Ligand SMILES: Nc1ncnc2c1ncn2[C@@H]1O[C@H](COP(=O)(O)OP(=O)(O)O)[C@@H](O)[C@H]1O
């Protein structure tokens with residue numbers, strides 16, 4: 108059965124993806140700081156809300172709501188208006204970074220998957236709505252959101268020093284997001300760039316992964332590292348960040364031909 112495609116809001120990228128992201132999948136957007144991950148994800152949400160009439164959610168671990176709203180207004184994207192139209196919900200999960208290590212999220216006990224998951228996710232939504240009684244699945248399900256962004260997963264994973272703990276936390280978050288049926292973008296800060304780049308668990312475990320890079324020449328390149336269930340253009344292609352958002356030149360190579 109052919110997967111339905113979800114337009115990304117970036118025309119050149121839709122070309123590379125043969126129509127868009129596979130619906131309901133989890134796509135990792137990885138890259139170094141300043142490569143445009145937050146702008147990329149916001150463009151995806153804005154397109155869904157304004158062009159497709161979809162409901163959207165942005166779960167932020169890095170930015171506060173006023174900062175996000177203001178920054179995106181710079182691209183002509185009025186998320187405050189979308190919020191008033193019930194097409195956009197901002198979840199400020201930045202407080203999770205300030206929760207003392209041992210009390211709230213804590214270290215995961217061996218085999219304590221349920222406990223770990225409940226705590227991690229509760230702590231996001233405790234900070235979001237004050238009740239702590241909901242889950243990601245329920246929260247997003249109640250809203251009926253079709254597009255969800257978690258920016259960034261690195262902001263959560265730093266709490267888990269051991270590789271197996273990180274992997275478990277990623278699995279828990281992915282499982283929760285997968286259950287919502289929404290198409291989800293999850294950002295992560297790339298640790299290393301170039302061919303020696305380490306494949307991290309969050310990339311390995313996702314359905315798809317997109318890499319944003321700033322090359323030594325200063326040029327920017329986007330590459331689809333993987334996209335399960337669909338043919339894609341896996342060559343690196345140039346992109347630019349403009350006052351109107353991200354533009355991908357899918358007909359050009361990064362070598363300037
Ligand atoms: N109006 C603009 N025109 C061109 N580039 C911009 C504009 N606004 C922001 N940028 C670029 O966007 C980048 C920041 O994007 P952002 O999505 O916050 O990155 P990330 O989330 O990957 O750290 C910066 O490198 C900045 O140069």
Ligand SMILES: [Mg+2]
Pocket residue numbers: 144145146169258
């Ligand atoms: Mg960012």
